[in-house]
Amino acid sequence: MTNHLLEIYQILLAEFGPQHWWPAETEFEVIVGALLTQQTRWENVEQAIANLKSESLLTPDALADADRDTIEECIRCTGFYRQKSERLQLLSRHFARNRISGILDKPAGALRAELLSLKGVGYETADSIILYAAHKPVFVIDAYTKRICECINVNGGYEALQRYFEGGLPRDTHLYQEFHALIVRYGKEYCTKKRCDECIIAQSVIV
DNA sequence: CACCAGGTTGACC
DNA sequence: GGTCAACATGGT
Known part of the structure; x- marks a missing residue:
């Protein structure tokens, strides 16, 4: 063939x-960007990432405990900001409970299933995280x-x-x-x- | 003013 | 298995 x-x-x-690719400083930034870029121009995602950074919210622990209103303000420019802020926080709590590297080091199949179980993470978002944050093919x-x-x-x-x-x-x-x-x-x-x-x-x- | 952007979900067939 | 409206801001 x-x-x-x-x-x-x-x-x-x-x-x-x-x-x-992927333009990001940390693995968690890749993960956040993958969620925020859904149906959204990347330039708007960059702005949202910058907003989150300026509020020191670009870590799983910080986002997990942040006020929902603060998250919404940071990411409003990416659209769908209400559902994205909820999903971003749920995802952050998942990555805060476990260690990021511990999750990303899992085999691709198990990692994909785990990511897909998170609300707001579908095929493309899961695979973007696996390819660009976990570096698996x-x-x-x-x-x-x-x-x-x-x-x-x-x-x-x-x-x-x-x-x-x-x-x-x-x-x-x-x-x-x-x-x-x-x-x-x-x-x-x-x-x-x-x-x-x-x-x-x-x-x-x-x- | 209409249409689109590095999708996902829940409802329905 | 596939299809569809809803989700929301910002750019052309």
């Missing part, structure tokens, strides 16, 4: 260069990935697309990190309704 995934990766890498499928897959006539739900990527690439954490980052970088710029006809992936790869 062959596919064109490595070819697409090379095209994107040549076009945009290494992206060095699971491929993250987001809205841009789905769109690009449609461009090359690959369709399916989350886990079907994940199997497609993981089955067609070497099982390598760094490759997964860069590839997903490149897909997002590319998708923001070109995979829109207006510019879909300029898609360098569809032009370069015939499936």
